[in-house]
Amino acid sequence: MHKKYSEDLKKAISTTLAIIIAVIIIIAIVAGVAVVLSSHKPSPVTTTITSTVSTFTTVTTTVSSTVTTTTSSSTTSVTKATVTISPPNTSQLVDVYWTETPDALDPATGFSVVDGPLYAAVYQELVEFNGSSITSIVPVIAQNYSTSNYENWTFYIRQGVHFADGVQVNAS
Numbered sequence: 001m002h003k004k005y006s007e008d009l010k011k012a013i014s015t016t017l018a019i020i021i022a023v024i025i026i027i028a029i030v031a032g033v034a035v036v037l038s039s040h041k042p043s044p045v046t047t048t049i050t051s052t053v054s055t056f057t058t059v060t061t062t063v064s065s066t067v068t069t070t071t072s073s074s075t076t077s078v079t080k081a082t083v084t085i086s087p088p089n090t091s092q093l094v095d096v097y098w099t100e101t102p103d104a105l106d107p108a109t110g111f112s113v114v115d116g117p118l119y120a121a122v123y124q125e126l127v128e129f130n131g132s133s134i135t136s137i138v139p140v141i142a143q144n145y146s147t148s149n150y151e152n153w154t155f156y157i158r159q160g161v162h163f164a165d166g167v168q169v170n171a172s
Contacts, residue, residue: 126155141169 104110107119126142139145143158161169 126157 100112100114102110102115102118103112104115105118105122107115107123110119125140127137127145128140130136130138139158141157141161142155145153145155147153157169157171163169
């Protein structure tokens, strides 16, 4: 009987130990997910816009044929504004789903309408439509762009843009 009690005790201890290890693993996974989700909050972007307006006025008055009076004045006004753009609620999770699967994850080969929002969420574009006017485009990765004949376009890529692997984006 002493031997059976010893075996039952060993089984109980090993079962308890397995449960404790499983609970620790679950806690570690939940903590890891919480850290990942909390570290991917969008951060606010702050930009300072400076506007400078200069005016120069010259007034010439002729009193007689020999005396001319000239008065000049110059004014310069500088206006600075700081604009902070931040998401309205950084803790809100946005879930996007489709009822149709995308035909490709490569923007060069995917032509389904459903692919567009997926590409916008994954890839950054050289240019995109202006949000207030769909007839104009604004630079995104491109700093600016030009064309001389509407057949050949030159895009100037802004500094500091990197691929996901850390390699800097350049013309080659």
